[in-house]
Each structure stands twice: as structure tokens, then as C-alpha cells.
Amino acid sequence: MAVNIKINGKAIQAEDGKTILQVAKEHNVRIPTLCYHKDLNPTGNCRMCVVDVNGWRISPAACVTPVWEGMEIETDSEKVMKDRKLTLELMLANHPQDCLTCDVAGECELQDLAYEYKAEVPAWGAKGTRYKVDSDPNPFIRVDMNKCILCRRCESACAEIQVRDVWGVAKRGFDEVMVAGAGVPMLEARCESCGQCVAYCPTGALSNKMSYGMARAHQVKKVTTTCSYCGVGCQFDLLVKDNKVIGVHSNSEAPVNGMALCVKGRYGYDFIHHPDRLVRPKVRRYLLEGGGKPVSSDQLSVISDRLSVSSDQLSVTSDQLSVTSGPWDWVEVEWEKALDIVADKFADTRSEFGADTTGFLASAKCLNEENYLINKLARQVMGTNNIDHCARL
Ligand code: SF4
Ligand code: SF4
Ligand code: SF4
Numbered sequence: 001m002a003v004n005i006k007i008n009g010k011a012i013q014a015e016d017g018k019t020i021l022q023v024a025k026e027h028n029v030r031i032p033t034l035c036y037h038k039d040l041n042p043t044g045n046c047r048m049c050v051v052d053v054n055g056w057r058i059s060p061a062a063c064v065t066p067v068w069e070g071m072e073i074e075t076d077s078e079k080v081m082k083d084r085k086l087t088l089e090l091m092l093a094n095h096p097q098d099c100l101t102c103d104v105a106g107e108c109e110l111q112d113l114a115y116e117y118k119a120e121v122p123a124w125g126a127k128g129t130r131y132k133v134d135s136d137p138n139p140f141i142r143v144d145m146n147k148c149i150l151c152r153r154c155e156s157a158c159a160e161i162q163v164r165d166v167w168g169v170a171k172r173g174f175d176e177v178m179v180a181g182a183g184v185p186m187l188e189a190r191c192e193s194c195g196q197c198v199a200y201c202p203t204g205a206l207s208n209k210m211s212y213g214m215a216r217a218h219q220v221k222k223v224t225t226t227c228s229y230c231g232v233g234c235q236f237d238l239l240v241k242d243n244k245v246i247g248v249h250s251n252s253e254a255p256v257n258g259m260a261l262c263v264k265g266r267y268g269y270d271f272i273h274h275p276d277r278l279v280r281p282k283v284r285r286y287l288l289e290g291g292g293k294p295v296s297s298d299q300l301s302v303i304s305d306r307l308s309v310s311s312d313q314l315s316v317t318s319d320q321l322s323v324t325s326g327p328w329d330w331v332e333v334e335w336e337k338a339l340d341i342v343a344d345k346f347a348d349t350r351s352e353f354g355a356d357t358t359g360f361l362a363s364a365k366c367l368n369e370e371n372y373l374i375n376k377l378a379r380q381v382m383g384t385n386n387i388d389h390c391a392r393l
């Protein structure tokens with residue numbers, strides 16, 4: 001059913017049950033918000049979205065007030081503009097004034113609105129910090145409750161998207177504060193470090209430890225990519241500075257996952273520039289030099305265990321069994337060389353023992369096309385159905 005309303009003097013037919021904010025958005029009328037996020041259930045906590053309704057004594061919050069027949073709404077009246085500015089000033093009164101060094105300056109919703117409404121910090125506001133900065137030992141999430149505006153988006157994101165219910169509010173009045181569990185470290189309150197609460201926090205109260213202090217928003221290039229950890233195919237933005245990946249941000253347009261990511265997707269990016277990362281193929285030295293597979297020190301120890309003698313008592317010495325590190329050393333080679341070795345081993349094994357003594361393990365980290373090709377390689381080139389995939393494990 002439709003209801004007839006007016007927004008800023010314009011007659012609109014709106015769907016019954018929708019909120020003022022939803023209808024305004026549909027008609028390109030902007031109402032500022034802070035606690036509201038399109039992915040989360042509205043809570044009406046911050047009162048930035050107040051509007052005037054003709055005949056109403058109070059100004060309702062547009063994000064939680066449904067449209068009614070005959071409503072006449074003003075979104076930018078002098079009164080609501082003043083109310084919003086006052087709301088912002090009350091938030092700033094209880095907020096450290098350190099945008100200069102704050103990690104989220106430039107992408108902070110509170111900062112943007114304070115600028116837009118020319119909100120000033122009241123002289124009587126709280127001075128200094130009230131809570132410990134970086135107060136939680138979580139290895140990925142930096143908590144600074146001095147910057148919290150009690151919008152409770154973190155609570156909604158954790159409960160509604162991640163279903164972990166880590167965040168809640170403690171105390172009342174001036175002492176009201178967000179806490180994990182019953183005021184315990186996040187990891188003790190069932191947190192799985194997915195970073196959803198960070199992604200939805202509109203201020204610097206929750207930020208990312210790994211990228212903290214590494215770049216301002218305007219200094220990074222955002223490169224949208226698909227996560228390589230599993231087959232779900234989540235998308236996100238890599239934050240790139242000086243050709244180096246320094247962080248990950250949710251991309252709200254991601255078709256599969258929206259803003260949601262798991263701990264691996266959001267924080268498992270340090271392998272990219274890690275010095276231990278393999279970037280070229282390596283093969284064992286004995287494979288390059290020909291000859292049989294030497295006995296390893298592990299095998300020697302198994303043999304001595306089975307014979308119930310010490311390896312010293314064996315009638316062969318380590319040297320005789322080629323138990324030196326030499327043949328087992330990893331040697332960096334060209335891709336062609338490495339692939340030739342693998343192909344030769346497959347061919348030898350198949351001709352000596354039959355195709356079914358070989359097998360293939362595909363991976364969710366490969367593209368669908370690559371997995372399809374491995375299937376062709378196993379069945380049509382090698383002639384075996386021994387093929388499996390890590391997603392089945
Ligand atoms: S959270 Fe926002 S308003 Fe607060 S210090 Fe940081 S940038 Fe400034
Ligand atoms: S990191 Fe994830 S699980 Fe932990 S508190 Fe935030 S949203 Fe909840
Ligand atoms: S920590 Fe961030 S998301 Fe949570 S209530 Fe405070 S400002 Fe809002």
C-alpha cells in the first residue's frame with residue numbers, strides 16, 4: 001500500500017512501512033547519518049538524521065521512523081540543522097581532538113560531518129583521554145574507545161553479520177562505553193578477528209593494527225581483487241602505497257561478500273612481500289644431478305629405531321647413505337627445468353607402475369579454469385581418475 005507524503009514540499013507516494021530515510025534516499029534527498037548503515041538494522045542511536053515533521057513536537061530520527069499518510073517532512077530546516085550541529089558538538093566534547101595524527105583522518109564520518117556542520121569543540125568538553133589507547137591485545141584490531149561515539153555499529157556488525165555477539169555497551173550516562181563480552185579482551189569474548197567491526201566503525205575507535213600509521217587515505221591506491229585463500233571468491237580492495245600492499249579494506253560493492261571478510265582475507269596479506277615467499281621454483285639437488293634418491297637423515301633415524309640400534313651402530317655410515325645435506329638442498333631453477341623434472345617423473349612412474357599409481361590434488365586457490373585443466377591432465381593425459389580437491393577435505 002502507498003502513503004502520500006511530502007518531503008521538502010515535494011509530493012511523494014511512498015511504500016507503507018518504509019522509513020523516512022529510505023524514502024528520502026529513493027528520491028535523492030540526503031539526510032546525514034552516523035549510526036545508520038545500509039547493511040545493518042537501524043538502531044536510532046546517534047540522532048544525526050533528525051528531521052522536522054509538520055505538527056510534531058519532537059524531531060524524529062529518520063532512520064527508524066516509518067512514513068505515515070499525510071506526513072510533511074522537512075529535512076534541512078533551521079531547527080534540525082541546529083539540532084544536528086549540537087549533536088555533533090556533544091560528540092566532540094567527549095572526543096580527543098587529534099585528527100592530525102589519527103589513522104582514519106580523511107575517511108572518518110565524524111570528521112566529515114563536523115566539517116560540514118562547522119561543529120566546534122565546546123570549551124567545557126572532556127580533556128585528554130579517558131580510556132587506554134590501543135587497549136586490547138587482539139593482534140589485528142586497534143581499540144581506542146576515546147574515539148568512540150557509541151553508534152553501536154560494531155555491535156550490530158558483529159552480531160548480525162559475523163554472529164559472534166562480541167560487543168555490547170556497559171555503564172550508563174557519561175560513563176557509557178563499548179566493551180567486549182563482560183569487559184574482557186576481545187579474543188576472550190568469542191572474537192574471531194574478522195575485522196567486521198572495524199570495517200563498520202565510522203571513526204578511529206576501531207582500526208587496523210597492521211596498517212596503523214602507514215598511510216593517509218589519499219596516499220593509497222585501491223586495487224580491487226579477489227581473495228586467493230578459498231573458493232568463496234570474496235572481493236576486497238588492496239591498499240597499495242609505493243607499490244607495496246599495506247592493508248585491506250572491505251569493498252561494499254563486492255558481489256559475493258559485501259563488506260564481510262574472514263580473518264585470512266582481511267589480515268592475511270603479509271605473505272605478499274615476505275622475504276620467505278617462494279617466487280621461483282626450487283628442486284632438490286639430487287634431482288638435478290641424476291642418480292637415485294638418497295636416504296635422508298629422517299629415514300636413517302627410522303631405520304635405526306626399527307633395528308633398535310643407534311645410528312652409530314649401523315654398519316653403514318651416514319656418508320655411505322649419502323646423508324649429507326647436499327643432495328637434499330633446494331636449488332632454484334627455471335620453470336621449464338622444474339616442469340621437465342615433474343613430467344619425466346610422472347612418465348617414468350606411469351610406464352613402470354601404471355597410471356593409477358599417480359594422483360593429482362587440485363586447489364581452491366586456483367582458478368576454475370586451472371582446476372578444469374588439472375582434471376584434463378589427470379584423466380586424459382595421464383589416464384587416471386585419481387584426482388581430488390582441497391575443498392572436499
Ligand atoms: S576519529 Fe575522526 S574525528 Fe576523531 S580524531 Fe580520528 S579523524 Fe578526528
Ligand atoms: S573482529 Fe569480528 S568477531 Fe571480533 S569483535 Fe569484530 S566483528 Fe566481532
Ligand atoms: S567502536 Fe566504533 S562502531 Fe563501535 S560504537 Fe564506537 S564508534 Fe561506533
Ligand code: FES
Nearest residue numbers: 044046047049063
Ligand atoms: S543515523 Fe539515524 S539515529 Fe543515527
